[in-house]
Amino acid sequence: xxxxxxxxxxxxxxxxxxxxxxxxxxxxxxxxxxxxxxxxxxxxxxxxxxxxxxxxxxxxxxxxxxxxxxxxxxxxxxxxxxxxxxxxxxxxxxxxxxxxxxxxxxxxxxxxxxxxxxxxxxxxxxxxxxxxxxxxxxxxxxxxxxxxxxxxxxxxxxxxxxxxxxxxxxxxxxxxxxxxxxxxxxxxxxxxxxxxxxxxxxxxxxxxxxxxxxxxxxxxxxxxxxxxxxxxxxxxxxxxxxxxxxxxxxxxxxxxxxxxxxxxxxxxxxxxxxxxxxxxxxxxxxxxxxxxxxxxxxxxxxxxxxxxxxxxxxxxxxxxxxxxxxxxxxxxxxxxxxxxxxxxxxxxxxxxxxxxxxxxxxxxxxxxxxxxxxxxxxxxxxxxxxxxxxxxxxxxxxxxxxxxxxxxxxxxxxxxxxxxxxxxxxxxxxxxxxxxxxxxxxxxxxxxxxxxxxxxxxxxxxxxxxxxxxxxxxxxxxxxxxxxxxxxxxxxxxxxxxxxxxxxxxxxxxxxxxxxxxxxxxxxxxxxxxxxxxxxxxxxxxxxxxxxxxxxxxxxxxxxxxxxxxxxxxxxxxxxxxxxxxxxxxxxxxxxxxxxxxxxxxxxxxxxxxxxxxxxxxxxxxxxxxxxxxxxxxxxxxxxxxxxxx
Amino acid sequence: xxxxxxxxxxxxxxxxxxxxxxxxxxxxxxxxxxxxxxxxxxxxxxxxxxxxxxxxxxxxxxxxxxxxxxxxxxxxxxxxxxxxxxxxxxxxxxxxxxxxxxxxxxxxxxxxxxxxxxxxxxxxxxxxxxxxxxxxxxxxxxxxxxxxxxxxxxxxxxxxxxxxx
Numbered sequence: 001x002x003x004x005x006x007x008x009x010x011x012x013x014x015x016x017x018x019x020x021x022x023x024x025x026x027x028x029x030x031x032x033x034x035x036x037x038x039x040x041x042x043x044x045x046x047x048x049x050x051x052x053x054x055x056x057x058x059x060x061x062x063x064x065x066x067x068x069x070x071x072x073x074x075x076x077x078x079x080x081x082x083x084x085x086x087x088x089x090x091x092x093x094x095x096x097x098x099x100x101x102x103x104x105x106x107x108x109x110x111x112x113x114x115x116x117x118x119x120x121x122x123x124x125x126x127x128x129x130x131x132x133x134x135x136x137x138x139x140x141x142x143x144x145x146x147x148x149x150x151x152x153x154x155x156x157x158x159x160x161x162x163x164x165x166x167x168x169x170x171x172x173x174x175x176x177x178x179x180x181x182x183x184x185x186x187x188x189x190x191x192x193x194x195x196x197x198x199x200x201x202x203x204x205x206x207x208x209x210x211x212x213x214x215x216x217x218x219x220x221x222x223x224x225x226x227x228x229x230x231x232x233x234x235x236x237x238x239x240x241x242x243x244x245x246x247x248x249x250x251x252x253x254x255x256x257x258x259x260x261x262x263x264x265x266x267x268x269x270x271x272x273x274x275x276x277x278x279x280x281x282x283x284x285x286x287x288x289x290x291x292x293x294x295x296x297x298x299x300x301x302x303x304x305x306x307x308x309x310x311x312x313x314x315x316x317x318x319x320x321x322x323x324x325x326x327x328x329x330x331x332x333x334x335x336x337x338x339x340x341x342x343x344x345x346x347x348x349x350x351x352x353x354x355x356x357x358x359x360x361x362x363x364x365x366x367x368x369x370x371x372x373x374x375x376x377x378x379x380x381x382x383x384x385x386x387x388x389x390x391x392x393x394x395x396x397x398x399x400x401x402x403x404x405x406x407x408x409x410x411x412x413x414x415x416x417x418x419x420x421x422x423x424x425x426x427x428x429x430x431x432x433x434x435x436x437x438x439x440x441x442x443x444x445x446x447x448x449x450x451x452x453x454x455x456x457x458x459x460x461x462x463x464x465x466x467x468x469x470x471x472x473x474x475x476x477x478x479x480x481x482x483x484x485x486x487x488x489x490x491x492x493x494x495x496x497x498x499x500x501x502x503x504x505x506x507x508x509x510x511x512x513x514x515x516x517x518x519x520x521x522x523x524x525x526x527x528x529x530x531x532x533x534x535x536x537x538x539x540x541x542x543x544x545x546x547x548x549x550x551x552x553x554x555x556x557x558x559x560x561x562x563x564x565x566x567x568x569x570x571x572x573x574x575x576x577x578x579x580x581x582x583x584x585x586x587x588x589x590x591x592x593x594x595x596x597x598x599x600x601x602x603x604x605x606x607x608x609x610x611x612x613x614x615x616x617x618x619x620x621x622x623x624x625x626x627x628x629x630x631x632x633x634x635x636x637x638x639x640x641x642x643x644x645x646x
Numbered sequence: 647x648x649x650x651x652x653x654x655x656x657x658x659x660x661x662x663x664x665x666x667x668x669x670x671x672x673x674x675x676x677x678x679x680x681x682x683x684x685x686x687x688x689x690x691x692x693x694x695x696x697x698x699x700x701x702x703x704x705x706x707x708x709x710x711x712x713x714x715x716x717x718x719x720x721x722x723x724x725x726x727x728x729x730x731x732x733x734x735x736x737x738x739x740x741x742x743x744x745x746x747x748x749x750x751x752x753x754x755x756x757x758x759x760x761x762x763x764x765x766x767x768x769x770x771x772x773x774x775x776x777x778x779x780x781x782x783x784x785x786x787x788x789x790x791x792x793x794x795x796x797x798x799x800x801x802x803x804x805x806x807x808x809x810x811x
Contacts, residue, residue: 096662207675208676217671217767285656287692288774293666295773
């Protein structure tokens with residue numbers, strides 16, 4: 001049974017390992033994955049703990065549906081206090097690791113302490129072993145995974161690793177699995193590096209009995225038909241996420257030259273069609289790959305066509321790499337994007353944070369806030385392809401003054417650089433924004449301002465807001481499973497009704513992350529995809545757990561509130577520019593200079609924005625300062641946290 | 647003649663849904679170790695190849711079985727196992743040239759693809775069509791067409807090259 005998967009507590013300082021079953025009442029409250037991880041983080045860390053000290057606790061998990069016969073139950077979640085933000089650290093990745101961990105008997109790991117030399121954890125059919133990783137330390141993301149397979153003599157082992165960036169304590173180092181599946185954002189790879197933990201590896205052949213196999217199989221088929229019939233997923237499955245970059249760039253919704261423009265001109269070489277052409281030329285007509293059990297297959301395969309890394313195989317690039325190493329730095333060249341993507345994949349470093357910080361440094365260089373003295377002679381002018389690639393290397397290996405400074409993350413770097421450098425840093429809660437520009441889309445601006453892990457689109461972005469769907473369609477989506485009769489607007493430049501959409505999406509994405517399935521299988525990019533009603537069924541057929549759509553919604557609200565409690569405990573306040581729910585002043589002061597007629601000239605109107613936050617807080621059950629109302633905590637049965645149930 | 651599995655590995659995205667649905671369909675259990683089909687991977691090259699029983703006409707497993715537990719089912723064109731007769735000696739596992747005969751350490755039984763009695767779930771769930779269920783004579787027609795296309799492309803490329811010179 002999926003519910004028999006255990007939780008293991010691993011202390012790297014003492015070598016103690018303890019496995020426990022997860023009580024059913026805890027499952028019903030938090031399900032699994034990110035939700036249960038949030039509970040564990042709140043319970044297993046002390047206020048103010050050092051993110052790169054032994055007291056920080058690293059959670060690794062699969063969703064409650066990991067490896068079951070639901071669609072695409074591939075997601076691995078990693079959580080700890082973030083070395084980048086000092087707040088909630090959370091990363092989520094696809095691939096094949098979480099299912100393998102489930103077949104080896106575990107859903108959750110709680111990793112504490114610090115090993116005295118590099119180690120990796122090996123999980124095999126109910127057994128957990130801490131193994132020497134001194135020979136693996138220093139290897140790149142893929143080299144390390146293949147070395148572990150050699151070490152164990154088993155080619156079927158799946159590993160999640162930190163790359164050189166994690167070892168070098170780059171504050172935004174990733175956890176990685178496979179070629180490019182990245183637990184990006186908030187520096188979870190850095191936490192692994194700080195614990196001398198190179199990898200967690202799993203290999204399992206244990207049965208997971210499906211509660212109602214016939215129904216689960218048939219429902220999965222229906223699910224897949226629904227998912228693959230969505231045009232957006234067909235596009236993803238043909239050319240991958242680059243199509244998103246192409247669409248948003250032509251419309252004027254991406255950042256160029258850090259935050260100076262909202263559209264990258266002369267970008268033909270990194271348009272989705274061009275990227276797809278390179279994939280086809282180097283990998284043949286069938287060059288799309290998928291994560292475990294997923295029929296969207298949005299992961300393209302390519303070889304770098306030219307330049308110093310010509311011929312190297314990699315996967316992607318995702319639209320995030322187009323933005324990070326093409327748009328933001330104004331280097332719209334395929335070779336630069338594909339090479340940059342390859343380097344961060346091999347180093348295990350967040351492409352979004354890396355690209356954002358490089359483009360920020362480029363703007364500071366243009367303004368004279370940093371000069372060739374700080375860059376050790378490197379010309380950081382806009383559009384300098386070699387400089388972008390060089391900076392990726394310098395950040396990972398902390399080479400030179402600027403490389404070492406940027407590796408600490410944006411806020412710390414701005415404090416070291418000084419002057420008014422902070423004013424130009426496009427971040428929320430210490431995490432750089434992705435490559436998108438939200439000035440023409442208040443709903444998206446509200447999403448990044450209030451997202452629990454900092455400026456991020458995967459926590460609450462109502463992406464379908466851009467489609468101008470008729471109000472009755474929006475109403476149908478956003479008033480289930482909880483009725484909503486407030487305003488909704490089809491207009492993406494509007495402010496009304498958006499707080500509810502963001503609140504609904506926040507719960508939708510939390511539910512997905514608890515179940516362990518991919519966001520491309522729900523109301524994210526497509527408006528016709530499954531959500532709460534379907535999950536209630538899929539959960540029952542696979543695990544036997546009976547939960548209504550409303551109960552799953554309650555779980556999501558509860559888990560989001562626990563994340564909020566953690567952030568508040570670590571110092572979040574509403575107006576704090578470095579730790580709050582507020583945007584950089586440039587969103588309010590600088591209108592969009594390029595783009596479509598409904599984008600150009602747009603900026604976020606501050607008074608309306610503040611009202612949106614008030615309304616969003618109201619939906620969440622927070623007071624005007626962003627503190628939870630006691631009665632809401634009681635309603636969610638988390639008024640006595642931490643309760644140490646696990 | 648009954649239909650046969652046709653695996654076009656180039657189309658495989660490596661998602662392993664076939665392994666999952668195979669195990670769930672046969673045993674009601676999610677566990678790739680129970681799957682009759684298995685995707686072999688070379689991740690560093692992006693190469694994924696699903697491997698399953700070829701339902702050989704002159705099957706080594708059938709020939710080697712010391713207790714005649716393996717037989718040919720003409721109606722479905724498949725090699726079948728009789729668990730009432732099987733002694734679990736694993737000789738069939740040893741001789742299969744494709745590794746298609748597996749041994750399940752939990753139930754202590756050998757097992758292989760039975761084409762789901764005519765509705766193979768791996769085919770049903772593979773949206774990209776990397777696994778097909780077709781008349782055996784059609785397979786070579788597909789391959790002929792593909793090969794011809796490659797030849798014609800090569801011809802066009804050569805003509806274009808000549809035109810440039």
